Structures are given as structure tokens and as C-alpha cells.
Amino acid sequence: MFALCDCNNFYASAERLFRPELNGLPLVVLSNNDGCVIARSEEAKQCGIKMGDPEFLVRDQINKYNIQVFSSNYVLYGDISERVMSNLGRWFPRIDVYSIDEAFGWLGGVSDLHHYVPEIRRSVISNTGIPISIGVAPTKTLAKLANKLAKQNNGVLVLDTPERITEAVHDFPVKNLWGVGQQYFNKLKSLGIETAGQLREMPELWLKQNMTIVGQRMWNELWGKPSISIDNTPDVRKGVSVSRSFQNYIVNPDILSEAVSMYACRLAEKLRKEKLHCSYLQVFLYTNQHREDHPQHFPSKTNKLSIAGNNTNDIVRIATQAARELYKPGIKYRKAGVISTGLIPESELQLNIFDVYDGGKKDDLSKTLDLINLAYGRGTIRMASEGYRKTWKLRHEYLSKGYTTRWKDIIKVK
DNA sequence: TCTGGGGTCCTAGGACCC
DNA sequence: TCTGGGGTCCTAGGACCC
Numbered sequence: 001m002f003a004l005c006d007c008n009n010f011y012a013s014a015e016r017l018f019r020p021e022l023n024g025l026p027l028v029v030l031s032n033n034d035g036c037v038i039a040r041s042e043e044a045k046q047c048g049i050k051m052g053d054p055e056f057l058v059r060d061q062i063n064k065y066n067i068q069v070f071s072s073n074y075v076l077y078g079d080i081s082e083r084v085m086s087n088l089g090r091w092f093p094r095i096d097v098y099s100i101d102e103a104f105g106w107l108g109g110v111s112d113l114h115h116y117v118p119e120i121r122r123s124v125i126s127n128t129g130i131p132i133s134i135g136v137a138p139t140k141t142l143a144k145l146a147n148k149l150a151k152q153n154n155g156v157l158v159l160d161t162p163e164r165i166t167e168a169v170h171d172f173p174v175k176n177l178w179g180v181g182q183q184y185f186n187k188l189k190s191l192g193i194e195t196a197g198q199l200r201e202m203p204e205l206w207l208k209q210n211m212t213i214v215g216q217r218m219w220n221e222l223w224g225k226p227s228i229s230i231d232n233t234p235d236v237r238k239g240v241s242v243s244r245s246f247q248n249y250i251v252n253p254d255i256l257s258e259a260v261s262m263y264a265c266r267l268a269e270k271l272r273k274e275k276l277h278c279s280y281l282q283v284f285l286y287t288n289q290h291r292e293d294h295p296q297h298f299p300s301k302t303n304k305l306s307i308a309g310n311n312t313n314d315i316v317r318i319a320t321q322a323a324r325e326l327y328k329p330g331i332k333y334r335k336a337g338v339i340s341t342g343l344i345p346e347s348e349l350q351l352n353i354f355d356v357y358d359g360g361k362k363d364d365l366s367k368t369l370d371l372i373n374l375a376y377g378r379g380t381i382r383m384a385s386e387g388y389r390k391t392w393k394l395r396h397e398y399l400s401k402g403y404t405t406r407w408k409d410i411i412k413v414k
Numbered sequence: 415t416c417t418g419g420g421g422t423c424c425t426a427g428g429a430c431c432c
Numbered sequence: 433t434c435t436g437g438g439g440t441c442c443t444a445g446g447a448c449c450c
Contacts, residue, residue: 031436054435
């Protein structure tokens, strides 16, 4: 049996953890650049704030109901997430951390699930202060479904018999299924399929033909046949990327290059932190899709590195050059990003016998950069190509403190 | 008139997730 | 005026191989 353990309103709950006076009040957390609502407390949901609502469109509601607003504080959320995961880990022989706020736990040989699972929930809530819900079922898809239903009840739902599964699936909205997004939802709705129960009654082949093999797996999982492997924990990453929207449009190639340069630096740091070399580097630019009156431009360019690597010099040089090639005058850019793929562990670096590797000095320089920035704080030393104007920097007006990660932000008790 | 068959590898694009 | 960021997987199609 699988248990899906999911934190309720995770970012909102994390913000409240060190501000208990906010319990019971409506609260939202905004995305980067304070753009969209990405988490809401129960009270904020009741005020009619929807997931993904742009902040500027719900500003009136925020003022009207005196909703507390936070910029996203990923350092805090990451730290709280580790606490939750390590607590969960005590209850399962293995857990598979699926995202910052949820994990699958494998439950084998537990005889009294209806007693054991609520006990897990009580313990984690008591140890971390973060409310969680747990759904248990024979497949991952059903465990996700059970979790959603658990959130509407007392936080726990165990689907351990075919009868319980059938009952749970019967009225479950198909658009809340794990694996059904907007596109598939539109398609299913046009055929009159609105519940998981109806979807399950379709022929297996139909799912395969219309929703690829992913849909076929989902169908099997809904019937209780595990089809999403237990062992799909890919420890090897496929890609590492850094992308950001700009606070203001960028129209100048030099400023664009500064932004891309900074993203490339962050990317190189990430790669070194994970001890990975990348073989390909892709740079992309976006205009604002929401503005029909602006000319649109979504160019991207992929470059192959002659030798896979992760030093800042090479990655910045390749990325900024690509950005300049992609740039078109007269276009208002609002986002850019750098994606690295073809990742190889540092230890497996293979040189072609004809290659002369001259990156040693650059690698040393990058390592020194990391050490200095680790000791004195990020950005103490950085590439000149990042510029110093930073007119494109992020907006985060409502950032909370680093309660668990900065000495000066630690809460004083009396 | 009429031009093979069976592969692999890579990339772009589209779907999905939180 | 203002609309996030970082991932995964699957498929189709092109390039290339013998």
C-alpha cells in the first residue's frame, strides 16, 4: 500500500509557523516577482482567492478582507520541508519525496492501517506544527485521490477494499485526477466524462490512443493495478535550469546580457553543488504572452559544450553570446532562462584523446568563487558581466524572515 | 510509372506535476 | 502597469547508419 502524505497549504502554513498571531486569518503567498498567488490559507480560499490569481487582479479583495500577503521565501520552505520529511521517514521503511510538500511512503505489513495512519498524522503535526493529510491506497494514483478526499474530511483516508475504492472514485472530479491537466480535461469533458468513475469505465485501449501510455497507466492504477513504478526515483537529474521574469521589460541587449549572465552564474553554482557537468546549454527568451498588442518572440538556442563542464567562465560566455544572438531590437522581453542538459557526474568526465583540456584554471577559479561566497554570503564575488545596475532584479516586497536559517532572524523567547 | 528495410539517436514540442 | 519557477515523461519526425 502507498501512503501519500501532503502538507496542507504548505507555504501558507510555513509562514504561520513563526507568526502564530496569524492563525485563523486569511493569508496568501505570492510567486517570484510578487506576481501570482501560489498558496492560500483556508480563510483566504473562503475569501474567493484562487490558485494562480495575479496579485494585481485580486488586490481589491486583499484589501477588503485584510488578507496577509507574503512573498515566497524558499529558504524557509525548504528548511521546514526537511523537518517534515525526516519526521515522515520514521514511520515508513522507505519514502519517496515527490515535491517540497509531499512524499509517498511505502506501507508493507502493517495490519491495522486505520489505527496506524492517523497516528502518523498526529505525530508529524505535533512535531513540526505543519498540518498534513494522508491518503492510503494500493496504487499511487489512488493514494493521491484518497489524499484529496482526506483533506475534505479529517485528514486521513484509507482505501483498502475494492468497495471503498469504487465509492471514492465514483464522484471524484476527473480534473482533480493526478495526470489530468487542462488539455485532457477539455477533451474528456467534450465527451461527457466528468468523473474518475466514468473514466475508469472507458476501454483501456481508448486511454492508450487518446492519452498516450501515461493515460493507460492511469487507467490501470484506477483499477488498483500498480503501474507507476515504486522505483522511479531518478537520482540522476535530467536537467538543471535557472529562469526568472524581469521586474520591468528589457529592451536593451546589454542589460539582457547582464541578466542572462547572472542566471548562468547561478546555474553553474547549482551544477557544482550537485557535482555535475553539463554537455548542452540552452538559452531562451520570452515576451509577455498576456499582451496581445506586443510583438511576440520566443527564441531559444542550444549550444553543445566542446567538453562537458561546470565552470562559471565557460557557461557565462556561452550563455551571454547566445542571448545576444537571440535578441531582436524593438522587442520587449520579460523573461529569460538558461537550461543545462546532458548531465554527467563530475567523476565520470571522459576526455577524448584528441581533446586538450585547458579548463583547469577556470575550474579552480570557480571553486574559489564558491568558497568565498559560501563564507561571506552569495554575491560577495561575482562576474563583472552580471552588471551592477540590476534594473531587472526580482521584486519581493513582502518577504518574511529566515527564522531557521539566519542567526539574526532567530526568534527570541523572552 | 515504378527506387528497401530495419534500425538508432537526437531534438522539438506538448502534455503533465508541484 | 502588473500574470512564477523548476522539473518529468512521451511522441513524432528528421538525420543518420548499414
